[in-house]
Amino acid sequence: xxxxxxxxxxxxxVILVATVWSMTSxxxxxxxxxxxxxxxxxxxxxxxxxxxxxxAEATAARLKxxxxxxxxxxxxxxxxxxxxxxxSIGGAQYFIPALAGFMLARGLxxxxxxxxxxMPPTAATCPPGSTLPECQQARSSSSGSSGGSGYYGGSSxxxxxxxxxxxxxxxxxxxxxxxxxxxxxxxxxxxxxxxIARSFxxxxxx
Amino acid sequence: MRRVALSPRPDWTEQVERLGFAFHTIDGETYWDxxxxxxxxxxxxxxxxxxxxxxxxxxxxxxxxxxLDSEETLTRLAIPxxxxxxxxxxxxxxxxxxxxxxxxxxDGHGPAxxxxxxxxxxxxxxxxxxVQWDWLEQxxxxxxxxxxxxxxxxxxxxxIAAFGALREPSPYRxxxxxxxxSPEDKGTVDYLADCAVQAGLDARFTYIEELGxxxxxxxxxxxxxxIETLFKxxxxxxxxxxSYGSALAGSRCQFIEPPWKAVLSNKGLLACLWEMxxxxxxxxxxxxxxxxxxxxxSARHVRKPLYSREGANVTLLERGRVLxxxxxxxxxxxxxxxxxxxxxxxxxGNYAVLGSWLVASQACGLCLRExxxxxxxxxxxxLPHYIEP
Numbered sequence: 328x329x330x331x332x333x334x335x336x337x338x339x340x341v342i343l344v345a346t347v348w349s350m351t352s353x354x355x356x357x358x359x360x361x362x363x364x365x366x367x368x369x370x371x372x373x374x375x376x377x378x379x380x381x382x383a384e385a386t387a388a389r390l391k392x393x394x395x396x397x398x399x400x401x402x403x404x405x406x407x408x409x410x411x412x413x414x415s416i417g418g419a420q421y422f423i424p425a426l427a428g429f430m431l432a433r434g435l436x437x438x439x440x441x442x443x444x445x446m447p448p449t450a451a452t453c454p455p456g457s458t459l460p461e462c463q464q465a466r467s468s469s470s471g472s473s474g475g476s477g478y479y480g481g482s483s484x485x486x487x488x489x490x491x492x493x494x495x496x497x498x499x500x501x502x503x504x505x506x507x508x509x510x511x512x513x514x515x516x517x518x519x520x521x522x523i524a525r526s527f528x529x530x531x532x533x
Numbered sequence: 534m535r536r537v538a539l540s541p542r543p544d545w546t547e548q549v550e551r552l553g554f555a556f557h558t559i560d561g562e563t564y565w566d567x568x569x570x571x572x573x574x575x576x577x578x579x580x581x582x583x584x585x586x587x588x589x590x591x592x593x594x595x596x597x598x599x600x601l602d603s604e605e606t607l608t609r610l611a612i613p614x615x616x617x618x619x620x621x622x623x624x625x626x627x628x629x630x631x632x633x634x635x636x637x638x639x640d641g642h643g644p645a646x647x648x649x650x651x652x653x654x655x656x657x658x659x660x661x662x663x664v665q666w667d668w669l670e671q672x673x674x675x676x677x678x679x680x681x682x683x684x685x686x687x688x689x690x691x692x693i694a695a696f697g698a699l700r701e702p703s704p705y706r707x708x709x710x711x712x713x714x715s716p717e718d719k720g721t722v723d724y725l726a727d728c729a730v731q732a733g734l735d736a737r738f739t740y741i742e743e744l745g746x747x748x749x750x751x752x753x754x755x756x757x758x759x760i761e762t763l764f765k766x767x768x769x770x771x772x773x774x775x776s777y778g779s780a781l782a783g784s785r786c787q788f789i790e791p792p793w794k795a796v797l798s799n800k801g802l803l804a805c806l807w808e809m810x811x812x813x814x815x816x817x818x819x820x821x822x823x824x825x826x827x828x829x830x831s832a833r834h835v836r837k838p839l840y841s842r843e844g845a846n847v848t849l850l851e852r853g854r855v856l857x858x859x860x861x862x863x864x865x866x867x868x869x870x871x872x873x874x875x876x877x878x879x880x881x882g883n884y885a886v887l888g889s890w891l892v893a894s895q896a897c898g899l900c901l902r903e904x905x906x907x908x909x910x911x912x913x914x915x916l917p918h919y920i921e922p
Contacts, residue, residue, distance in 0.1 A: 521744075
């Protein structure tokens, strides 16, 4: 036979920006995870229209399904300082966890499920003082508002979230992390490659 | 070799998107085209494509040995003199290479002819390796092509194996990079990252514009992590000329493709190979522009810039008259003239070029690009192929 005997299923995830797995099992799922609507648009995997639809679905699902608390402190005990925001639901005022991102399942079936809201990790996953980098990242940059864009852009390449069903997940971002040094050597410069591609606005590959 | 018209899968866009293939349509034009497929016999594949591809690779290696000792050749290939030692050392050290694609003219009759060698930054990899493979499985399952058909395509297995063997000890940490704002390049690199992960590597992506330089001379990614091994879908001739070019030699970074690929990824290679092996059955006569021997070329020949991609700035001439050309920004470093291939597959006003893949210098895959003009461009359509049982 002149062809590969099989194509590994990991290849299905090739254009995805994130790999998401359950904290409690090794079963990997391929999903798209974005921390904000603008991240979704910038990533280019989905059209602007698809991003807006997904974001709207996640926003609506958060209001409907997220745990509701009577006080900000009760919510923050679970979701961390500035991990919550107030919301008016059915005329009543609640505190619910902030929208930290949204996730689209892209299973093998090809069926694109409704976008799920992602919220900050709970105290159970990231107890106060946790040394897990994704926990520190999530806690320190919680924005407290509906934007949640603070989860994106740290030095850590993974982020912890929780879902409305209480599941803990970690997304490993394959690109886009900037800033924040973990290296002991300091950077003397940046951006010394890429200028010809810019000036050509042409193809660097063939 | 036959072109077989087929009805596309009714849900073909869903089927290829299921695999993560995002650029099946480019600027509103079909790129992935399964309204036809090319059928080959096993003998055509093995005798006319696989064998010659590996023979040409060996010829290229022999050429590198000679070129690295010849300042005249390196000058003609427009490799900047300050990088000659860097290129030589990568060859002498035996830096391993990952992949490349030979573009061949072939119509099922006579020997395939080398049009050019995309040795440094080839794309069309994911669609060759995965999308085409999945198409074959489904085409057999729905009876569109005979059961027991095969495909010249072990790219996926070979890439995973090659990643594991590029550096010792393995697994190692691998960075991968390409330019921003190119979905096609990003898709190719994401696929290679996926293969690297399956080879057990710690694969990390960073855009080339994000690369930084540490005070100790090493390159770093956007998060300031030092880079030890870097797959770059970005041409050597540009890296040599950009501001970090002077930092390459001191970076202690193993590049994939290695610097010696700069000697091959250059259309001057076509003239050099013909000079080395005039009359080779898989080569077309070719000379550097300005060489008096250009007068011996056929009336119908092609003018190609030394550095050019996706058909840009390539001109097809017949007795000095321009028959076809593609605009572009290339050509400042000079040109080669090459006889026009007379065995380009054509059917119903379309021309097809074969892309013969090498992974770790072994021939292991095939892709076909078809265009309404004889110059294959970045808008040319990708058609699948199969080997008849």
